[in-house]
Amino acid sequence: MKIFNTLTGQKEGFRPLGDEVRMYVCGVTPYSECHIGHAMSYIIFDVARRYLEFRGHKVRYIQNFTDIDDKIIDRAATAGVPPQELAERQIAQYFSCMDALNIRRADAYPRATEEIPKIIEVIQGLIDKGHAYRTEDGSVYFRVKSDPDYGKLSHQDLDALQSGARVEVDAEKEHPLDFALWKAAKPGEPAWDSPWSKGRPGWHIECSAMSLKYLGEQIDIHGGGQDLIFPHHENEIAQSESFTGKEPFVRYWMHNGLLRLGEVKMSKSLGVLVTVHEVLERYTSDAVRLFILSSHYRSPLSFSDEGLEAAERGLERLQQAAGGGRNEDAGGKPPTIDVDAVRQAFIGAMDDDFNTAQAIGTLFDLAREINRARSEGVDVKPAQALLRDLAGVLGLTLAEREISLDAQPFIDLLVQVRTELRKEKQWKLADQVRSGLEELDIILEDTPKGTVWRKGRKQD
RNA sequence: GGCGGCGUUGCCAAGUGGUAAGGCGAGGGUCUGCAAAACCCUUAUUCAGCGGUUCGAAUCCGCUCGCCGCCUCCA
Numbered sequence: 001m002k003i004f005n006t007l008t009g010q011k012e013g014f015r016p017l018g019d020e021v022r023m024y025v026c027g028v029t030p031y032s033e034c035h036i037g038h039a040m041s042y043i044i045f046d047v048a049r050r051y052l053e054f055r056g057h058k059v060r061y062i063q064n065f066t067d068i069d070d071k072i073i074d075r076a077a078t079a080g081v082p083p084q085e086l087a088e089r090q091i092a093q094y095f096s097c098m099d100a101l102n103i104r105r106a107d108a109y110p111r112a113t114e115e116i117p118k119i120i121e122v123i124q125g126l127i128d129k130g131h132a133y134r135t136e137d138g139s140v141y142f143r144v145k146s147d148p149d150y151g152k153l154s155h156q157d158l159d160a161l162q163s164g165a166r167v168e169v170d171a172e173k174e175h176p177l178d179f180a181l182w183k184a185a186k187p188g189e190p191a192w193d194s195p196w197s198k199g200r201p202g203w204h205i206e207c208s209a210m211s212l213k214y215l216g217e218q219i220d221i222h223g224g225g226q227d228l229i230f231p232h233h234e235n236e237i238a239q240s241e242s243f244t245g246k247e248p249f250v251r252y253w254m255h256n257g258l259l260r261l262g263e264v265k266m267s268k269s270l271g272v273l274v275t276v277h278e279v280l281e282r283y284t285s286d287a288v289r290l291f292i293l294s295s296h297y298r299s300p301l302s303f304s305d306e307g308l309e310a311a312e313r314g315l316e317r318l319q320q321a322a323g324g325g326r327n328e329d330a331g332g333k334p335p336t337i338d339v340d341a342v343r344q345a346f347i348g349a350m351d352d353d354f355n356t357a358q359a360i361g362t363l364f365d366l367a368r369e370i371n372r373a374r375s376e377g378v379d380v381k382p383a384q385a386l387l388r389d390l391a392g393v394l395g396l397t398l399a400e401r402e403i404s405l406d407a408q409p410f411i412d413l414l415v416q417v418r419t420e421l422r423k424e425k426q427w428k429l430a431d432q433v434r435s436g437l438e439e440l441d442i443i444l445e446d447t448p449k450g451t452v453w454r455k456g457r458k459q460d
Numbered sequence: 461g462g463c464g465g466c467g468u469u470g471c472c473a474a475g476u477g478g479u480a481a482g483g484c485g486a487g488g489g490u491c492u493g494c495a496a497a498a499c500c501c502u503u504a505u506u507c508a509g510c511g512g513u514u515c516g517a518a519u520c521c522g523c524u525c526g527c528c529g530c531c532u533c534c535a
Binding site for chain 1: 461462463464465466471472473474475481482483484485491492493494495496497498499500528529530531532533534535
């Protein structure tokens with residue numbers, strides 16, 4: 001399989017360094033609710049991980065929480081709660097969002113505040129090697145001039161980066177692009193002891209430290225949004241490679257395109273965002289996933305209700321084809337669908353840098369074949385199993401909407417009564433029952449084998 | 461200014477040299493008491509524009525136009 005590597009700007013054949021794929025994805029700073037931009041990124045990497053496993057790899061997947069930083073401190077102060085309490089609350093909220101989207105949990109979620117010793121070890125190592133220096137107030141900065149290939153990930157050199165820089169010049173720093181590894185605490189801020197001052201880690205250093213600690217000096221895949229390429233990931237490379245002396249720190253850098261709202265990217269700082277919570281009130285998690293995976297992960301995607309609606313309808317077709325929860329007898333005729341060919345088409349698409357859009361195309365092709373074969377009395381069980389299997393690689397459950405168990409006997413009863421009415425050709429009354437149930441979002445379908453019903457798409 | 465990317469049918473979206481996947485929508489049909497679901501047919505001679513390379517280009521090259529991201533925190 002091939003993966004597009006941001007570092008080289010090319011698709012490269014993928015081969016893990018060791019027995020298992022070591023994968024690190026930048027997590028969130030838990031200070032506010034997660035939005036669908038987060039959903040997009042984590043769904044994409046969830047699918048990458050699921051697919052790698054589908055292809056027979058063992059994957060070790062690590063994701064961090066930046067549970068201490070300026071924003072958390074500010075926000076906590078405004079809310080009048082301790083920073084850790086705010087972070088804790090938002091982490092819980094994050095998990096509930098991700099779980100709702102059927103995103104599998106990482107193998108570990110290290111937190112910056114719990115990795116201080118490792119962070120200090122890395123910073124000290126960088127100082128010892130001349131890659132970092134302490135300033136008057138006890139902060140420590142990375143010396144970008146000490147890294148000859150600084151800028152290689154964003155394909156810029158120091159001069160180019162500097163010329164467009166909007167960053168303020170700080171008299172403490174040797175170079176404007178030097179960045180904080182350790183920030184000395186101001187009075188009242190959370191702080192940890194260190195050889196340089198009471199303070200807290202800079203934003204970038206935690207990822208290097210955690211990656212080193214949990215995955216080793218060289219890892220296979222490091223992922224995140226394209227907005228993290230500079231400065232975050234650039235700085236991670238500088239720190240990690242300067243510390244270990246080993247290159248490359250990351251063998252495949254993967255970055256997803258950013259979600260847009262209309263014509264601009266969704267962003268916390270711009271205040272334009274839609275929360276996961278809001279989206280899941282209106283659409284199923286399967287639809288959200290299908291919508292996101294319908295375009296290529298490296299392209300920007302515009303959030304739209306039309307797109308979610310389309311995904312929702314398409315999903316219904318996949319559900320129906322997969323069996324739709326109905327109790328149907330297997331057709332009598334032997335299976336005719338070439339499941340191997342479909343599986344290979346799916347793999348062919350996904351092997352090409354996770355081309356989920358094309359892979360989804362193979363799912364719809366399969367759905368059509370299943371429906372056609374089923375109407376001809378062919379046994380479609382194996383094909384349905386494949387459909388569920390492949391959909392599962394994309395994290396689609398194809399689950400029907402559920403209705404409370406309490407209501408089911410009553411619905412069954414009404415359906416039975418209507419069946420009697422239909423036998424007596426009492427169409428008007430029968431139709432009344434059907435439309436009445438439809439009002440309650442119960443959809444009736446009269447099939448040759450009898451009437452079946454399912455939950456519709458109205459919101460509860 | 462530097463770096464990166466995008467512009468494909470009504471909408472969304474694959475496709476990076478061999479003659480335009482797929483989804484949604486729309487129209488027609490089959491099935492049905494009528495529906496629903498499903499299936500069948502139709503819906504881009506054309507890929508922002510203009511040149512060039514090639515037997516052949518949406519795909520490669522050049523230019524033009526339009527749009528976006530990054531160079532500050534951000535998935």
